[in-house]
Amino acid sequence: MIETTDPFAALATHLRIWASTRDLREQAAVAALIEEGDLLARDDVQDLLVDRTADGASMDWGRFESGFGNLRLDLGERAFLSVMRSVKGSTTLPIGFVDFLGGRRLGIVLRALAARTGNPGVGLVIAPPPVPLMESLLDTVAHRVRLDGTWAAVSMPSAWGNLVLRHLATARKNCGPVITDDRHDTYTVIVSPRGTEQWPDAPGVAITHHQMGDVLSIPGVGAAGMERWWLREPRDPVPLTDPDDLRTAIESITGPLTDTEGKGELLVCGACQCPVWEHQGFGEYVAARRGRIVYCTDCCAGDEHVTVRPGWDPPTGLLEQPQ
Amino acid sequence: MTRRGALADVAAGTDQPEDEEYPQLLTGRLALWGHGLDAGGQGAVAALIQEGDILARGDVRDLLVVDTGARARCDWPRFEALYRTTLVLDASEQAFLELVVAIAFPRLVPLWQIAALGERRLTIILRALATLAGSDTVAVGVRT
Numbered sequence: 001m002i003e004t005t006d007p008f009a010a011l012a013t014h015l016r017i018w019a020s021t022r023d024l025r026e027q028a029a030v031a032a033l034i035e036e037g038d039l040l041a042r043d044d045v046q047d048l049l050v051d052r053t054a055d056g057a058s059m060d061w062g063r064f065e066s067g068f069g070n071l072r073l074d075l076g077e078r079a080f081l082s083v084m085r086s087v088k089g090s091t092t093l094p095i096g097f098v099d100f101l102g103g104r105r106l107g108i109v110l111r112a113l114a115a116r117t118g119n120p121g122v123g124l125v126i127a128p129p130p131v132p133l134m135e136s137l138l139d140t141v142a143h144r145v146r147l148d149g150t151w152a153a154v155s156m157p158s159a160w161g162n163l164v165l166r167h168l169a170t171a172r173k174n175c176g177p178v179i180t181d182d183r184h185d186t187y188t189v190i191v192s193p194r195g196t197e198q199w200p201d202a203p204g205v206a207i208t209h210h211q212m213g214d215v216l217s218i219p220g221v222g223a224a225g226m227e228r229w230w231l232r233e234p235r236d237p238v239p240l241t242d243p244d245d246l247r248t249a250i251e252s253i254t255g256p257l258t259d260t261e262g263k264g265e266l267l268v269c270g271a272c273q274c275p276v277w278e279h280q281g282f283g284e285y286v287a288a289r290r291g292r293i294v295y296c297t298d299c300c301a302g303d304e305h306v307t308v309r310p311g312w313d314p315p316t317g318l319l320e321q322p323q
Numbered sequence: 324m325t326r327r328g329a330l331a332d333v334a335a336g337t338d339q340p341e342d343e344e345y346p347q348l349l350t351g352r353l354a355l356w357g358h359g360l361d362a363g364g365q366g367a368v369a370a371l372i373q374e375g376d377i378l379a380r381g382d383v384r385d386l387l388v389v390d391t392g393a394r395a396r397c398d399w400p401r402f403e404a405l406y407r408t409t410l411v412l413d414a415s416e417q418a419f420l421e422l423v424v425a426i427a428f429p430r431l432v433p434l435w436q437i438a439a440l441g442e443r444r445l446t447i448i449l450r451a452l453a454t455l456a457g458s459d460t461v462a463v464g465v466r467t
Contacts, residue, residue, distance in 0.1 A: 025435075083434070092431040095363075098456035106456050110449045110463065117438050117445055 008041050011050065014057035024118045029088040030059065032112035036105060037144060038217060039077055061088055074223050075100040076141035083109050087116050102141030102220075137177060137190065137234040142220045146213065151240055152193045153179075153210035159268045160253050160275055161187035165231075167249040168241070176241040177234040179219060183227045188216070190234070195243030202257040204277070205266050207250070349388065350378070352395035366454035367427035368397065373447045374419065382410055399427050414439040419448065426451050 012034045019030035033040045033049075040046065048071065049064045050057055068081065079097040086093050101109060136145045147153075156164065158180060165187065168175045179188040188210070196209050210216050219228040251257060253275050254266055264278025350372045357368030371378050378384065386409060387402040388395055403424050406412075412420065418436035425432040426448075437445060449463045 086434040090433075090435045092433050094429065095425045095432040095452075095455065096429045098452050101456060103458055106453065106458050110452065113434065113437055113449060113452075114445060116435075117440065 008037070011040070011046075011057055014052075015050070015059065018056060018058045025088050025116050026059070026061075028112045028115035029084045031115060032087065032108050033084060035108050035111075036080060038142060039081060044071055045081075061085075065089075074142070074220065074226065076102050076105060076220065080105045080109065083112070087112050100141075102139060102143065104143045105141065137218060137238050138221055138236055139218070140220045140222055142218065142223060142226065142228065144215055144217050146215050147210060149193050149212040151238075152191050152196055152212070152243075153188050153216055154191055154196055154243075154246060155181075155186045155188040155208040155210065156250065157206050157266075158185045158187050160266055163253045163268070163273065163275065164246070164249045165189075167252050168245060171245075171249065173245040173249070174239055174241060175232060176239045177230060178232040179228055180231040181228050187231065189241050189246055190238070191243045191246055192240045196247075199243075199247060200258045202254070202260040204260045204263050205250070205254050205257070207257075349384070349390060349395055352390070352393075353388070353397065356394065356396045362457050363426050363429055363455050366451035367399075367423045369454060370419075370423050370426065370447050370451040371397075373450070374444060377416055377419065380410075386410065397427070399424065403428070415441050415444060419444045422448050423451070426455050 015030050015034060019027045022030075040049075048067045049059050049061075051060050065085065068085065071078075071081075073081065079100040082093050082097055083101075085091055098106060098109075136143065137151075165175060165178065175189070177190045179190075180186070181188065186208075193212070197211065199207075199209065217228055219226055219230055221230060221233055223229055247257070254260060260266075267276045267278060268274070269276050353368055354372060357365050360368065378387075383406075384390075386405055387397050387399075389398050406420060406424075407417075418439040421433060421436055422440075437448060440448060446463055453463060
């Protein structure tokens with residue numbers, strides 16, 4: 001059994017072990033998928049391609065072939081997976097695929113093609129020179145980058161992150177690129193590299209700092225329909241949010257970051273959009289399409305509120321349900 | 324000599340115009356022509372020139388190259404239509420030309436044929452694919 005806390009690392013190790021017993025074509029495809037990382041990390045790709053057992057994992061290319069057409073992929077992702085099908089099997093593909101790969105995936109594909117031919121004694125060096133990381137934000141293809149200190153990032157829950165962005169806008173502060181992640185419900189703000197290191201740990205507000213050396217998934221500029229996409233797209237040159245401005249905006253919502261301990265989770269009232277700490281008490285109900293809705297017991301659970309805010313339409317029985 | 328003079332020499336059957344304006348080597352004239360092509364055309368011409376051995380064959384040149392003496396170009400459609408039946412090629416040459424033609428003319432490509440290329444031709448084809456992709460950041464070389 002592989003001992004690791006990172007599920008992707010564990011899967012990659014299992015697949016490498018499995019591929020070591022397979023032919024060169026399969027080894028090349030598996031190595032490329034692991035190196036690319038983003039696609040193999042997707043649940044829908046794993047569901048189609050990966051078979052897990054109690055003590056390992058393998059790939060089912062036949063099932064992948066039959067379901068490949070149903071995956072939601074952008075052009076770069078489709079091109080990459082098409083090449084992998086061709087590397088593993090004997091399918092032909094339009095050579096125009098290379099136009100959509102982007103620099104990082106192109107390097108991986110060329111390495112896979114070289115590995116497939118089985119010239120281990122010689123090998124090929126396919127070495128993209130270091131790209132200034134700032135330019136990587138402008139790539140039109142989704143990719144992962146290891147932060148090199150030219151910028152940093154701060155992730156926060158989108159439930160109250162939109163209030164932070166609104167504060168930046170109303171305070172007329174510069175707001176740089178922002179990534180939204182629909183799967184994890186977070187916003188990630190690209191900030192100047194120095195300034196967030198001194199931020200205190202703030203339990204409850206679920207802020208994540210991405211510093212030099214961390215790996216971050218970056219969506220392609222202009223990509224649509226993906227789980228990660230640019231809420232505010234980067235321009236050239238890329239403006240960065242000032243960490244001090246961002247902290248001020250965050251603290252306008254959360255209060256001082258040094259004073260969040262013991263307050264529980266920070267929630268947002270579904271009616272008046274004010275932040276509500278868990279310890280302050282709140283009510284909730286489950287709406288048919290919006291899921292769990294939280295409302296603050298201070299201002300939004302009273303009859304006056306309903307009368308003064310006609311947009312607030314609590315479901316029948318809501319006011320009898322506060323916890 | 325002017326261009327008109329060079330063309331007149333060609334019309335008169337002169338094979339090699341003594342003109343400094345045009346490259347004297349066929350590869351130079353092809354490279355000059357290739358510069359004006361799209362990424363695929365550039366990659367394919369560069370691959371042929373880098374490989375060298377195949378382009379050195381008279382039967383390949385007869386089928387592929389239209390050389391006026393002053394200028395040269397590749398006639399890809401004629402070559403693609405005839406090379407499989409006209410030329411005697413080993414597996415590596417066959418795979419190389421198949422891939423080069425596909426790079427010159429975007430079309431379905433049998434990627435598995437790279438297995439027959441051998442190390443040197445593989446390097447050249449991977450470079451051509453990088454050129455086709457418009458990438459100036461991926462370098463392909465042989466590890467020593």
